[in-house]
Amino acid sequence: MNNTExxxxxxxxxxxxNHTLALTEQGILWAWGQANDGQxxxxxxxxxxxxxxxxxxxxxxxLPLPVSxxxxxxxxxxxxxxxxxxAVGVSGRCYTWGDLSHGMSL
Numbered sequence: 546m547n548n549t550e551x552x553x554x555x556x557x558x559x560x561x562x563n564h565t566l567a568l569t570e571q572g573i574l575w576a577w578g579q580a581n582d583g584q585x586x587x588x589x590x591x592x593x594x595x596x597x598x599x600x601x602x603x604x605x606x607x608l609p610l611p612v613s614x615x616x617x618x619x620x621x622x623x624x625x626x627x628x629x630x631x632a633v634g635v636s637g638r639c640y641t642w643g644d645l646s647h648g649m650s651l
Contacts, residue, residue, distance in 0.1 A: 572619035586612035
């Protein structure tokens with residue numbers, strides 16, 4: 546499977562200021578859009594991730610990318626606010642990533 550192909554049904558989708566998160570029925574989380582603040586949950590320098598750079602020096606991905614870090618926790622719900630992302634696992638554990646500079650982390 547190509548790492549940018551979503552082969553499962555999407556059960557929940559949310560949009561931040563410049564990015565989108567999609568959660569599949571199997572609990573796999575995908576992200577695309579602007580990536581400058583880490584809101585895609587990927588590392589810009591990762592050789593396996595092909596982020597584009599606009600003329601305004603904005604990193605982005607027009608293709609869905611799997612959000613890393615949830616290999617041991619199935620995600621149940623996702624939320625966004627501006628450039629901050631939140632996820633709640635089936636265990637009830639909460640996660641945040643992205644722009645945490647405005648005190649929006651949990």
